[in-house]
Amino acid sequence: MIRFALALCAATALCAAANARTLAVAPGPDAQERIQTALLDAKPGDVVALAAGRYDLTDGLSLDVDGVTVKGAGPDRTILSFKGQKGAGEGLLVTSDKVTVRDLAVEDTRGDGVKSKGSDQISFLNVRVEWTGGPKETNGAYGVYPVSSSNVLIDQVVVRGASDAGIYVGQSKNIVVKRSRAEFNVAGIEIENSMNADVFDNVATHNAGGILVFDLPNLPVMGGHSHRVFRNQVVDNDTQNFAPKGNIVANVPTGTGVMIMANRDVHVFENVIDGNKSAAVMLVAYVQKFDDKTYNPLLRDVVVRDNRIGRNAWDPQFAGGPIVKAMLGGAVPPIMWDGVTAYPGIADTVKVRITDGPILNLNLPAPGELEKARPVVAKTIGDVQVAEPKAVVLPKPQADLGA
Amino acid sequence: MRLRRRPLHRFAVPLPRFAGEVRRTANLPHSWGRGTTKGWRGRWARTVAPLFAIACLGAAPEPPAVSLETLLAETPAPKLADYRLFTDAAGRRPNAGLTPYALNTPLFSDYAEKFRMLYLPPGKAAAYRPDGVLDFPVGATLVKTFAYPADLRRPDAQVRYLETRLLIRKAEGWVALAYVWNAEQTEAVLKRAGTRLDVGFTDAAGQARHVDYAVPNQNQCKECHQLDKALLPIGPKARNLNGAFAYAEGPENQLAHWSRLGLLTGAPNPAQAPRTARWDDPAEPLEARARAYLDTNCAHCHNPRAVASNSGLFLDLEETRPAQLGVGKGPVAAGRGAGNLKVGLSPGHPDESILVYRMASTEPGVMMPELGRSLTHDEGLALIREWIARMPPR
Numbered sequence: 109m110i111r112f113a114l115a116l117c118a119a120t121a122l123c124a125a126a127n128a129r130t131l132a133v134a135p136g137p138d139a140q141e142r143i144q145t146a147l148l149d150a151k152p153g154d155v156v157a158l159a160a161g162r163y164d165l166t167d168g169l170s171l172d173v174d175g176v177t178v179k180g181a182g183p184d185r186t187i188l189s190f191k192g193q194k195g196a197g198e199g200l201l202v203t204s205d206k207v208t209v210r211d212l213a214v215e216d217t218r219g220d221g222v223k224s225k226g227s228d229q230i231s232f233l234n235v236r237v238e239w240t241g242g243p244k245e246t247n248g249a250y251g252v253y254p255v256s257s258s259n260v261l262i263d264q265v266v267v268r269g270a271s272d273a274g275i276y277v278g279q280s281k282n283i284v285v286k287r288s289r290a291e292f293n294v295a296g297i298e299i300e301n302s303m304n305a306d307v308f309d310n311v312a313t314h315n316a317g318g319i320l321v322f323d324l325p326n327l328p329v330m331g332g333h334s335h336r337v338f339r340n341q342v343v344d345n346d347t348q349n350f351a352p353k354g355n356i357v358a359n360v361p362t363g364t365g366v367m368i369m370a371n372r373d374v375h376v377f378e379n380v381i382d383g384n385k386s387a388a389v390m391l392v393a394y395v396q397k398f399d400d401k402t403y404n405p406l407l408r409d410v411v412v413r414d415n416r417i418g419r420n421a422w423d424p425q426f427a428g429g430p431i432v433k434a435m436l437g438g439a440v441p442p443i444m445w446d447g448v449t450a451y452p453g454i455a456d457t458v459k460v461r462i463t464d465g466p467i468l469n470l471n472l473p474a475p476g477e478l479e480k481a482r483p484v485v486a487k488t489i490g491d492v493q494v495a496e497p498k499a500v501v502l503p504k505p506q507a508d509l510g511a
Numbered sequence: 512m513r514l515r516r517r518p519l520h521r522f523a524v525p526l527p528r529f530a531g532e533v534r535r536t537a538n539l540p541h542s543w544g545r546g547t548t549k550g551w552r553g554r555w556a557r558t559v560a561p562l563f564a565i566a567c568l569g570a571a572p573e574p575p576a577v578s579l580e581t582l583l584a585e586t587p588a589p590k591l592a593d594y595r596l597f598t599d600a601a602g603r604r605p606n607a608g609l610t611p612y613a614l615n616t617p618l619f620s621d622y623a624e625k626f627r628m629l630y631l632p633p634g635k636a637a638a639y640r641p642d643g644v645l646d647f648p649v650g651a652t653l654v655k656t657f658a659y660p661a662d663l664r665r666p667d668a669q670v671r672y673l674e675t676r677l678l679i680r681k682a683e684g685w686v687a688l689a690y691v692w693n694a695e696q697t698e699a700v701l702k703r704a705g706t707r708l709d710v711g712f713t714d715a716a717g718q719a720r721h722v723d724y725a726v727p728n729q730n731q732c733k734e735c736h737q738l739d740k741a742l743l744p745i746g747p748k749a750r751n752l753n754g755a756f757a758y759a760e761g762p763e764n765q766l767a768h769w770s771r772l773g774l775l776t777g778a779p780n781p782a783q784a785p786r787t788a789r790w791d792d793p794a795e796p797l798e799a800r801a802r803a804y805l806d807t808n809c810a811h812c813h814n815p816r817a818v819a820s821n822s823g824l825f826l827d828l829e830e831t832r833p834a835q836l837g838v839g840k841g842p843v844a845a846g847r848g849a850g851n852l853k854v855g856l857s858p859g860h861p862d863e864s865i866l867v868y869r870m871a872s873t874e875p876g877v878m879m880p881e882l883g884r885s886l887t888h889d890e891g892l893a894l895i896r897e898w899i900a901r902m903p904p905r
Contacts, residue, residue: 144704170730197881219876249846255821327823354849
């Protein structure tokens with residue numbers, strides 16, 4: 109028995125502190141101060157346990173201690189409500205390493221829901237983040253929001269109502285997003301300016317756009333690459349885009365299944381993509397003006413294969429959509445590629461392999477030059493081999509959490 | 512070893528706004544120069560002067576010195592008084608070893624007045640650095656009290672202390688602590704998890720104002736005060752200290768004063784040291800004032816090495832790249848904070864600049880800075896608006 113316990117301990121980094129404690133917090137008056145005090149008092153290995161109930165919070169909470177687990181009694185039982193929030197940019201902010209946030213809900217934050225900045229081995233498990241008034245432009249931007257982090261695990265998370273992306277991973281590397289559900293957000297799941305993400309077994313539904321993989325200029329981390337988007341249900345993304353203008357997701361056409369922009373080595377396979385009125389899969393270069401010589405706006409080395417493509421693209425909402433539809437005699441292919449293969453000053457060759465046709469290749473000479481489109485419909489595009497990125501491997505203790 | 516200085520010599524009235532108008536009100540025990548609010552200068556000094564005079568006149572034994580041991584203890588003291596930084600319970604009379612200072616351009620904190628002091632252990636000095644904060648020795652402590660008078664037009668009357676924050680330089684790095692004053696103003700106790708305080712005051716225009724004043728939690732202290740994940744002071748950089756302060760002996764540049772008293776080593780003549788402009792001095796160039804304001808109010812996070820590094824918006828004085836300053840730069844993770852605007856800074860068009868939109872807002876999730884204010888800084892906002900309005904449109 110002891111041996112078993114030791115083995116279990118060895119498998120869990122959080123066991124590092126032999127005398128790990130549980131800091132229990134119950135709902136009631138002064139919840140803000142009591143939770144925050146526990147988050148300050150916790151030592152590596154400790155669990156901050158939030159009992160079932162509703163906690164009415166007035167300010168952001170934050171954790172800056174390594175190796176701490178913040179655990180509720182379940183995402184429908186432990187509810188951190190930020191309806192009365194007066195300050196801070198998010199509900200819960202994590203800035204330390206080896207932290208797990210699990211089994212709780214964060215509701216109605218004024219800014220983002222749960223954020224990690226600069227964390228290594230950050231895990232969000234069985235967490236719900238929701239804006240309870242439904243999709244609104246005044247909702248916070250991101251639900252679950254790891255940024256500038258490494259070894260990110262998002263598992264069995266539910267996000268509803270984010271005015272940007274429900275699950276958003278930015279400027280991070282080594283990422284797993286799985287078994288999660290994103291609905292009624294502008295973007296369901298978004299991987300941005302990041303490296304090595306596996307996004308699988310998720311449901312993205314009733315968003316404006318289901319799953320996005322983007323790379324944007326003028327950021328400290330650029331050159332996103334090596335992502336696998338597979339076995340997801342990307343269905344009925346039919347919520348009118350409600351993002352505040354100016355944000356990049358405001359440009360995502362309502363009814364987009366999967367959208368990949370300005371990235372490298374992205375493989376989209378074995379997903380069910382159905383009921384998205386603009387497109388099942390949209391593959392594009394970055395179209396906006398930018399002033400950043402180190403940025404590559406091209407989408408290159410992309411594979412779209414073996415997806416189950418249902419009824420999509422019957423009413424494309426992107427600029428020029430109705431014209432394209434008319435040009436094509438009313439039937440728009442569900443997969444759209446802008447066909448951009450070159451950009452001044454960029455030497456990369458663009459390789460694509462798309463086998464789930466019909467595919468609309470707009471054949472644009474440059475990003476966004478829709479007026480110069482020479483649309484062609486093809487059953488498949490490209491036959492080059494583009495090696496699939498290796499599966500993302502998280503450090504063992506973290507992988508075990510999400511087993 | 513530097514000479515023991517009599518407390519009276521360390522304190523004086525702060526400088527009025529313009530050189531040449533210096534009030535020679537000598538022998539006041541305490542004061543803070545260059546506050547954010549006009550008319551505040553010297554008021555605290557005037558309030559406590561009589562008390563201090565009484566304390567000094569008598570042949571009373573010297574009060575016990577600041578407890579360096581308590582400052583450096585692993586566990587923070589539960590009460591501010593435990594450090595003996597002040598010789599009275601109300602925290603109005605600083606102990607020996609504390610030197611008041613002011614910043615050319617301070618952070619806006621909901622119109623609260625801030626009284627800043629540096630404590631250095633006996634015989635210790637800070638080392639000059641042209642960039643970043645000065646190199647402070649272990650035991651150095653920055654003491655900053657946040658306070659409001661009941662009426663900004665009568666700044667000396669009914670001054671309520673809210674909190675006194677300490678930044679203590681320990682061997683392993685800086686530690687940030689906040690002590691909150693009680694309603695009776697007799698005691699300040701450690702508040703690690705932050706709190707909200709109801710504050711009412713009458714502003715300079717005679718309007719009643721209300722602040723839901725936020726004392727930050729210990730992590731929030733770190734959010735603003737970190738660089739490369741280490742906690743650091745923000746204010747006491749050579750360039751932001753490089754200005755005159757009216758000491759009892761007369762006005763003197765702070766770097767020169769500190770050097771002369773042995774509190775600072777290695778500093779060049781102030782004229783050779785970098786200098787942050789005063790944001791509120793119309794005699795200084797607009798660009799310098801605006802950049803100084805952004806540097807102090809934004810760049811502690813909007814800096815490649817700090818909390819908002821992921822935004823790609825960098826507002827420190829050293830930044831020169833237009834896109835990093837927001838020119839033509841789209842929002843990244845701003846969400847509704849973008850206010851339906853397309854770029855961070857649109858030259859010539861303050862109303863099309865997200866920077867202005869977020870500075871004007873008081874809504875959590877939109878307003879910037881995220882922490883440390885609940886009111887709009889009207890004067891700071893006006894400065895940034897004017898700066899942007901005068902940029903040639905692109």
